[in-house]
Structure formats: C-alpha cells, structure tokens
Amino acid sequence: MIQTRKLAIACPQCGSADVFYSCTPNCCYNHVCADCGTTFEPATTLKGGTISGVIPPEPPPDATDPTTECAKCTSNAVYMTEDGGVVCGKCGAILVLEITEIAPG
Ligand SMILES: [Zn+2]
Numbered sequence: 013m014i015q016t017r018k019l020a021i022a023c024p025q026c027g028s029a030d031v032f033y034s035c036t037p038n039c040c041y042n043h044v045c046a047d048c049g050t051t052f053e054p055a056t057t058l059k060g061g062t063i064s065g066v067i068p069p070e071p072p073p074d075a076t077d078p079t080t081e082c083a084k085c086t087s088n089a090v091y092m093t094e095d096g097g098v099v100c101g102k103c104g105a106i107l108v109l110e111i112t113e114i115a116p117g
Pocket residue numbers: 023024025026027028045046047048049050
C-alpha cells in the first residue's frame with residue numbers, strides 16, 4: 013500500500029506554495045497564486061506504469077486545494093507519493109505533473 017499526500021503545486025512564477033484552485037473540475041483547472049496573482053493550469057501526462065493500493069490523503073483535499081486530472085482516467089484523485097511522485101488514486105497510473113497556460117499576474 014502506498015500512502016499519499018495532497019497535491020502540492022508551487023507557483024511557476026514566484027515559487028510560492030500559496031496556490032489555490034479557483035474553478036471546478038467540470039470547467040477548467042485554473043489555479044491562482046495568492047502571492048503574485050499568476051494563473052496557470054496543471055495537467056498530467058502518463059509516465060508509464062501503475063501503482064496498486066494507493067491510499068488517499070487523510071484528511072482529503074479541500075475544494076480550493078490544488079488539483080488536476082489523471083491523464084488516463086480523468087479522475088481528480090491525483091495525489092503525491094512520499095518521494096514526490098504523482099499518482100492517480102483511482103486507476104493507479106504514475107503521472108508527470110505539467111504546468112500549462114501560465115499567465116503572470
Ligand atoms: Zn506566484
């Protein structure tokens with residue numbers, strides 16, 4: 013079993029960890045940096061391979077915590093492993109996090 017933690021995404025512009033998700037998964041993945049106002053959208057690509065027995069973070073992420081979508085099954089249950097990897101909690105796909113649509117604030 014693999015214990016995971018909530019996804020943590022640093023601002024691609026200033027490196028701040030104070031980033032929040034400002035939309036809903038059925039719309040877009042627009043995130044905003046609370047420090048510099050930069051907006052961006054995280055996305056995932058498949059790294060290859062799967063992990064079985066992914067344990068979701070406890071407590072689970074809030075609605076404004078950073079989130080993204082699994083490139084394989086489109087689930088929002090994308091978490092980080094202890095070693096900083098990114099994995100889908102639903103299908104177990106090992107993912108690579110990418111930051112797209114960067115718009116400096
Ligand atoms: Zn920033």
